[in-house]
Amino acid sequence: xxxxxxxxxxxxxxxxxxxxxxxxxxxxxxxxxxxxxxxxxxxxxxxxxxxxxxxxxxxxxxxxxxxxxxxxxxxxxxxxxxxxxxxxxxxxxxxxxxxxxxxxxxxxxxxxxxxxxxxxxxxxxxxxxx
Numbered sequence: 001x002x003x004x005x006x007x008x009x010x011x012x013x014x015x016x017x018x019x020x021x022x023x024x025x026x027x028x029x030x031x032x033x034x035x036x037x038x039x040x041x042x043x044x045x046x047x048x049x050x051x052x053x054x055x056x057x058x059x060x061x062x063x064x065x066x067x068x069x070x071x072x073x074x075x076x077x078x079x080x081x082x083x084x085x086x087x088x089x090x091x092x093x094x095x096x097x098x099x100x101x102x103x104x105x106x107x108x109x110x111x112x113x114x115x116x117x118x119x120x121x122x123x124x125x126x127x128x129x130x
Contacts, residue, residue: 005026006024010024019046021042036106047095048094055107059087059105060103061079061080070092079101
């Protein structure tokens with residue numbers, strides 16, 4: 001059994017910060033459970049385009065509001081607390097938070113914690129060393 005809080009990982013290598021977001025990665029591939037679990041905050045007034053070509057991501061908004069654009073169809077959605085979106089087709093998408101936007105994210109396959117978005121917003125498919 002693992003018991004861990006977001007407070008436990010603040011300031012560690014699981015607390016990843018970028019210009020437009022911060023991700024606290026509470027479960028990673030090294031835990032060996034088949035998914036990773038993160039709390040991510042995207043900052044108000046920013047724009048982030050992502051394309052998880054190698055992962056499925058489910059996102060549940062718990063605080064704030066953002067506009068989600070499916071870059072493949074142009075369709076736009078307003079995401080607010082209690083709203084989930086699932087990138088089950090590896091959709092290229094853009095998030096535009098209207099306020100600080102906090103969400104809980106699940107990735108499959110799990111991330112290792114060492115991934116960095118490339119110029120296309122893609123995480124590489126990394127595996128945990130045995």
